[in-house]
Amino acid sequence: MQNETKADVVIIGGGIVGTAIARELSKYQLDVILIEKQPDIAAGTTKANSAILHAGFDAHPDTLKAKLNVRGNAMYHELEKELHLDVKWTGSLVVAKTDEDMVTLKELLERGQQNKVPGLALLTKDEVLLKEPNLSKDVKGALWAPSAGIFLPFGAAVAFADNAISNGVRLFTECPAEKIVAEAGKVVGVQTPKGFIGCNYVINAAGVYADDISRLAGDDSFSITPRKGEYILFDRKVGNLVNTVVFPAPSKFSKGILVCPTVHGNIFIGPNAQEIANKEDISTSPTGMSEIIDRAQELLPNLPLREAITQFSGVRAAADCGDFVIRNSEFVAGLIHAAGIQSPGLTAAPAIAEVVAEILKLNGVELKPKPSFNSHNPKPIVFKELSLAEKQAAIEENPLYGRVICRCETITEGEIVAAIQQPCGAKTVDGVKRRTRAGMGRCQGGFCGPRVTAILARELNISVSQVRKESAESYLFYEKMPGDCEVTGHE
Amino acid sequence: MNKRLYDLVIVGGGPAGLAAAHSAKLNGAKNILVIERDRELGGILQQCIHNGFGLHRFHQELTGPGYAQRYIKLVQEHPEVEVLLDTMVLEVKQNKTVLAVNPELGVFEVQAKAVIFTMGCRERTRGAIRIPGKRPAGVFTAGAAQRMVNMEGYIPGKKIVILGSGDIGLIMARRLTLEGADVQAVLEIMPYSNGLTRNIVQCLDDYEIPLHLAHTIVAIHGQDRVTGVTCARVDANMKPIAGTEFDIECDCVLLSVGLIPENELSEEVGVSLDTKTNGPVVDQRRQTSLTGFFAAGNVVHVHDLVDFVSEEGEIAGKYAALYAQGKLPENYRTINILAENAIRTVVPQKIVLDHASIDPVRLFMRVGKPEEKLLVEVVGAQGKVLATKRLPIAKPGEMIVLEIPIDKFADAGEFVVVTTRQAVKA
Ligand SMILES: Cc1cc2nc3c(=O)[nH]c(=O)nc-3n(C[C@H](O)[C@H](O)[C@H](O)COP(=O)(O)OP(=O)(O)OC[C@H]3O[C@@H](n4cnc5c(N)ncnc54)[C@H](O)[C@@H]3O)c2cc1C
Numbered sequence: 001m002q003n004e005t006k007a008d009v010v011i012i013g014g015g016i017v018g019t020a021i022a023r024e025l026s027k028y029q030l031d032v033i034l035i036e037k038q039p040d041i042a043a044g045t046t047k048a049n050s051a052i053l054h055a056g057f058d059a060h061p062d063t064l065k066a067k068l069n070v071r072g073n074a075m076y077h078e079l080e081k082e083l084h085l086d087v088k089w090t091g092s093l094v095v096a097k098t099d100e101d102m103v104t105l106k107e108l109l110e111r112g113q114q115n116k117v118p119g120l121a122l123l124t125k126d127e128v129l130l131k132e133p134n135l136s137k138d139v140k141g142a143l144w145a146p147s148a149g150i151f152l153p154f155g156a157a158v159a160f161a162d163n164a165i166s167n168g169v170r171l172f173t174e175c176p177a178e179k180i181v182a183e184a185g186k187v188v189g190v191q192t193p194k195g196f197i198g199c200n201y202v203i204n205a206a207g208v209y210a211d212d213i214s215r216l217a218g219d220d221s222f223s224i225t226p227r228k229g230e231y232i233l234f235d236r237k238v239g240n241l242v243n244t245v246v247f248p249a250p251s252k253f254s255k256g257i258l259v260c261p262t263v264h265g266n267i268f269i270g271p272n273a274q275e276i277a278n279k280e281d282i283s284t285s286p287t288g289m290s291e292i293i294d295r296a297q298e299l300l301p302n303l304p305l306r307e308a309i310t311q312f313s314g315v316r317a318a319a320d321c322g323d324f325v326i327r328n329s330e331f332v333a334g335l336i337h338a339a340g341i342q343s344p345g346l347t348a349a350p351a352i353a354e355v356v357a358e359i360l361k362l363n364g365v366e367l368k369p370k371p372s373f374n375s376h377n378p379k380p381i382v383f384k385e386l387s388l389a390e391k392q393a394a395i396e397e398n399p400l401y402g403r404v405i406c407r408c409e410t411i412t413e414g415e416i417v418a419a420i421q422q423p424c425g426a427k428t429v430d431g432v433k434r435r436t437r438a439g440m441g442r443c444q445g446g447f448c449g450p451r452v453t454a455i456l457a458r459e460l461n462i463s464v465s466q467v468r469k470e471s472a473e474s475y476l477f478y479e480k481m482p483g484d485c486e487v488t489g490h491e
Numbered sequence: 492m493n494k495r496l497y498d499l500v501i502v503g504g505g506p507a508g509l510a511a512a513h514s515a516k517l518n519g520a521k522n523i524l525v526i527e528r529d530r531e532l533g534g535i536l537q538q539c540i541h542n543g544f545g546l547h548r549f550h551q552e553l554t555g556p557g558y559a560q561r562y563i564k565l566v567q568e569h570p571e572v573e574v575l576l577d578t579m580v581l582e583v584k585q586n587k588t589v590l591a592v593n594p595e596l597g598v599f600e601v602q603a604k605a606v607i608f609t610m611g612c613r614e615r616t617r618g619a620i621r622i623p624g625k626r627p628a629g630v631f632t633a634g635a636a637q638r639m640v641n642m643e644g645y646i647p648g649k650k651i652v653i654l655g656s657g658d659i660g661l662i663m664a665r666r667l668t669l670e671g672a673d674v675q676a677v678l679e680i681m682p683y684s685n686g687l688t689r690n691i692v693q694c695l696d697d698y699e700i701p702l703h704l705a706h707t708i709v710a711i712h713g714q715d716r717v718t719g720v721t722c723a724r725v726d727a728n729m730k731p732i733a734g735t736e737f738d739i740e741c742d743c744v745l746l747s748v749g750l751i752p753e754n755e756l757s758e759e760v761g762v763s764l765d766t767k768t769n770g771p772v773v774d775q776r777r778q779t780s781l782t783g784f785f786a787a788g789n790v791v792h793v794h795d796l797v798d799f800v801s802e803e804g805e806i807a808g809k810y811a812a813l814y815a816q817g818k819l820p821e822n823y824r825t826i827n828i829l830a831e832n833a834i835r836t837v838v839p840q841k842i843v844l845d846h847a848s849i850d851p852v853r854l855f856m857r858v859g860k861p862e863e864k865l866l867v868e869v870v871g872a873q874g875k876v877l878a879t880k881r882l883p884i885a886k887p888g889e890m891i892v893l894e895i896p897i898d899k900f901a902d903a904g905e906f907v908v909v910t911t912r913q914a915v916k917a
Pocket residue numbers: 012013014015016017018035036037038041042043044045046047048049050051052053054175176177178205206207208209213227228229230271314315316317341342343344345346347348
């Protein structure tokens with residue numbers, strides 16, 4: 001990026017919301033820049049959450065959450081095909097264990113019907129156990145939502161970004177917005193350490209930092225409370241313990257600790273909910289771990305604790321109004337918020353993008369369709385899923401597909417190189433992991449980590465000691481220091 | 492895809508696989524294929540550049556690569572042994588078809604008459620032991636760090652805390668000290684170390700690195716890179732004791748918290764595993780529960796000394812070769828071996844007898860916790876003692892070996908029990 005760049009629109013934040021907006025705007029003849037402060041996109045809340053495409057019975061009718069949830073869920077059917085997303089339409093169950101819970105289910109059913117969620121039904125105990133035989137035998141019934149699904153949120157964000165970039169959007173990483181510059185109450189650009197980006201519109205999709213971004217422009221109209229949720233992920237070996245998304249009946253405060261499959265056949269439990277002071281606090285805690293284990297055991301008594309492969313946590317961006325904040329700033333013209341996007345933000349993201357485009361239009365921006373817009377991403381090669389003949393063809397085309405780097409998930413060097421070279425290419429070890437799954441298996445990168453590091457160094461043309469795990473300063477290895485060598489008796 | 496026929500296919504070219512290939516050749520196998528996914532043969536030994544290998548086998552102190560090289564030479568001298576490097580076995584089928592992939596040949600199948608699993612093991616990770624805290628860069632398994640330091644020439648940190656006092660952790664404490672790093676401490680959750688005594692002395696004591704027994708890490712700190720850890724003493728149930736916490740500043744945490752035999756391939760084809768060793772159930776010939784499938788080395792149970800790995804590889808190689816030639820006599824009896832009292836694991840888990848059994852049986856055992864003045868007894872039917880061994884000290888990290896002539900098993904019954912007593916005099 002040069003010292004001064006110009007665009008029509010700058011989007012701040014490369015999470016699922018920012019990337020969905022970038023992709024939506026790439027349909028039109030607009031000059032759009034997406035800026036992200038980390039080396040890679042999808043490194044914020046979008047990487048650590050429950051990954052559910054919610055059906056939409058949770059939120060109260062008349063909220064943006066309710067409307068955009070149901071719309072977003074429906075949109076993913078098309079997106080799944082256009083962008084080759086990993087989605088499984090598993091359906092979800094909200095499980096009741098008491099008479100009080102049964103009352104809650106009825107409320108949820110009515111709310112869901114008002115929100116126009118398709119196919120909702122109350123199931124009897126027997127029907128629930130038929131679907132989920134491993135659940136606790138003291139369930140009383142459940143609310144069945146067939147339209148719920150599970151997917152890969154970071155995969156979706158990368159796919160949105162890939163498609164946006166292919167259609168002309170520019171992505172600047174390691175490029176935090178430091179200041180939103182306004183003249184006469186109107187946005188004129190964004191200041192970043194890499195230079196000034198002149199623009200007429202700024203879209204604030206900065207996740208937990210959206211209130212800080214807003215304040216940069218003198219807009220103090222909302223604030224965000226970070227609320228952490230912790231998880232435990234289990235080995236694929238035990239992945240068949242549940243087949244659908246299983247919630248407990250919700251309390252007033254949260255959807256509760258769930259037991260849920262992943263698109264790759266693992267299961268996880270979580271999240272709890274804890275308000276935190278520091279927006280970067282993605283630590284896990286012993287109390288959090290025991291809380292989610294205890295709660296999950298109420299649903300699934302035979303929780304395979306020995307098969308845990310990792311723990312992580314994500315931070316919800318809860319706005320003080322309780323709903324999504326998607327609107328023009330009332331303080332600075334040209335600043336549009338897509339803020340307070342807590343759950344169901346993943347589900348709603350493509351619908352949020354439509355709303356943002358609509359707001360631009362209402363502001364007088366002409367949205368002329370781009371004739372060259374291509375709504376499809378090329379289908380990536382996933383070696384493991386190919387037939388033998390396809391595998392052979394892929395290797396003949398590119399021998400790197402014949403070298404397995406991640407042995408737990410059977411990920412080849414070809415896939416890793418492709419992940420680095422795709423339009424929104426990986427720049428970090430975790431970025432490779434999000435795109436390919438290398439390092440997500442039971443050995444959690446113990447074997448492939450150093451190899452992925454070496455491939456990144458080679459492809460990015462940097463030294464191994466310059467390769468990072470995730471954030472800007474998360475270097476992995478140092479150059480060797482001078483020291484004595486102890487080798488004796490070597491042949 | 493042309494499917495070549497081999498007497499024997501060996502999955503994994505570490506010391507177990509190499510010894511198996513060598514001995515299979517000496518026992519008449521005609522064509523043997525060793526498949527190794529790494530760039531070179533030798534397995535984990537290639538990254539173990541410290542000395543102390545081969546004391547039993549070669550009566551000499553070799554480095555890991557030095558030890559490996561002896562076997563690599565032996566194998567390379569035989570035209571009967573074919574080696575495929577940079578090749579990963581993806582699947583082994585019950586009919587002994589082996590599916591593998593490499594950049595040159597693509598995906599291909601070979602047909603074996605007998606298969607030996609020698610895939611070694613992998614390291615337990617942070618996720619498996621649930622260390623709370625943040626997830627910055629700078630948390631590595633000791634083995635991954637060892638590879639980076641010794642093979643790729645980079646170091647994982649400058650101020651280091653090691654969790655777990657297994658041998659790899661101990662060796663890395665010394666290695667990194669010699670590379671100029673400050674190893675702050677080694678923490679061990681158990682009240683005793685799992686490492687070999689000689690490693691505690693030579694890797695920690697000699698460099699004044701403190702070992703905190705009955706301690707663990709209760710939190711990892713740092714946003715981008717590790718900045719420190721909080722440690723605590725643990726009680727008898729290995730739960731951290733509140734109030735005993737203290738912080739250590741560091742930029743790197745190395746985990747040496749156990750190895751897990753790598754049995755994905757064996758499990759998928761249907762080999763039965765022992766829940767305690769995490770490896771296949773084998774007989775004294777290292778045949779698994781599936782006829783014609785053998786296993787040796789760390790894939791069977793984690794070894795402390797490579798000498799025993801080579802020994803096990805030789806056994807598996809010999810009997811797999813005989814099997815492939817149709818010379819392995821039919822078993823007429825199987826005797827199960829059960830572990831009791833202080834003994835946690837025993838390999839082999841079965842003894843098979845045939846009309847021609849002559850080789851003595853060597854039992855490899857581990858205790859669950861450190862013991863003193865132990866009397867190990869192998870007891871057959873009607874309480875008849877087949878063999879005994881007195882041990883002044885037994886540690887979980889050190890394998891106990893007991894050799895028993897095969898004829899002792901002749902009237903042993905359906906099972907024998909390996910048990911222990913407190914020795915009267917030791
Ligand atoms: C525990 C938990 C469970 C959840 N489960 C679900 C679920 O199952 N289904 C569902 O639909 N939703 C779920 N959600 C909600 C969903 O994860 C979020 O709504 C969504 O990820 C928010 O995306 P985002 O793009 O707004 O934020 P983020 O993904 O956080 O993206 C914001 C980006 O902005 C960048 N940024 C910040 N400041 C700056 C700056 N100054 N300059 C440039 N870039 C900046 C950040 O680095 C980050 O990449 C869950 C959330 C949590 C925490």
